Amino acid sequence: MPDSAPQSRLLPTPLHTAVIGSRVVVYGEVDSTNTRALQIGGDGLVVVADSQTAGRGRHGRTWHSCAGLGLWFSAAFEKPTPGLAFAAPLAVRDAVSAYAAPSLKWPNDVLVGGRKLAGILIESRGDVTAVGIGVNVHHTAGDFPEDLRDSAVSLDMVAGTSVSRGDLLREILTSLDGYVARLRKGGAEEIRREWCDACDIIGRRVRMDNVEGVVLALDQGGALIVEAGKGFRRIAYGDVIHLEPDASLS
Numbered sequence: 001m002p003d004s005a006p007q008s009r010l011l012p013t014p015l016h017t018a019v020i021g022s023r024v025v026v027y028g029e030v031d032s033t034n035t036r037a038l039q040i041g042g043d044g045l046v047v048v049a050d051s052q053t054a055g056r057g058r059h060g061r062t063w064h065s066c067a068g069l070g071l072w073f074s075a076a077f078e079k080p081t082p083g084l085a086f087a088a089p090l091a092v093r094d095a096v097s098a099y100a101a102p103s104l105k106w107p108n109d110v111l112v113g114g115r116k117l118a119g120i121l122i123e124s125r126g127d128v129t130a131v132g133i134g135v136n137v138h139h140t141a142g143d144f145p146e147d148l149r150d151s152a153v154s155l156d157m158v159a160g161t162s163v164s165r166g167d168l169l170r171e172i173l174t175s176l177d178g179y180v181a182r183l184r185k186g187g188a189e190e191i192r193r194e195w196c197d198a199c200d201i202i203g204r205r206v207r208m209d210n211v212e213g214v215v216l217a218l219d220q221g222g223a224l225i226v227e228a229g230k231g232f233r234r235i236a237y238g239d240v241i242h243l244e245p246d247a248s249l250s
């Protein structure tokens with residue numbers, strides 16, 4: 001089933017988890033770990049690849065997934081686990097904290113020094129939900145496509161050392177497993193609040209497309225409630241730009 005030889009250095013051993021890692025499938029090269037996770041399924045399945053030929057980002061974007069540079073993986077869930085969109089960025093943040101000082105950017109980017117370190121794509125097909133996570137690990141600035149060079153960063157760049165992808169994978173999966181256990185015990189609201197706090201977006205002035213205003217709240221589903229002009233706007237997804245307090249559209 002693997003597209004090419006397994007990359008044993010990506011195998012996170014030992015993995016002391018309850019749900020995640022019930023099965024681990026490692027590819028050398030694959031189209032997208034999310035695609036494979038949705039196809040294979042199984043609660044707790046982890047699919048990890050050294051490179052992806054069709055890595056996907058949010059909003060139909062391409063996720064550059066060169067061999068040897070990043071950590072590209074997906075975890076599949078089949079039992080209802082509401083709140084994964086809040087848990088996944090927190091789990092990445094927790095794991096990365098051992099090497100750098102990360103922050104979360106709504107809805108689920110992980111940044112270091114204002115640059116994107118990791119992205120998360122959650123997709124569902126039938127009963128299977130795939131949480132796909134991409135972390136830039138060994139990139140130098142020149143490894144990023146030119147248009148991303150000023151906005152992306154890798155863990156090695158900020159840690160000043162070579163971070164093991166296997167160790168990082170184990171740390172993210174262990175943290176995510178803890179959040180999943182809490183979610184399945186009814187802890188979604190508590191985790192949503194932790195995520196809201198970590199996003200640090202309430203009170204910020206933001207812009208998305210032609211909407212500009214101050215974020216008043218995050219609703220139950222994680223959407224932004226923005227006071228814009230004389231009314232309120234709900235922004236459920238997208239890429240918001242954080243503005244300085246006195247910035248305006250003109």
Ligand code: BTN
Binds near residue numbers: 035071072118119
């Ligand atoms: C984003 O746009 O920020 C989300 C990027 C998600 C990338 C990861 S890499 C592993 C998994 N497989 C994919 O095709 N995408 C996700």
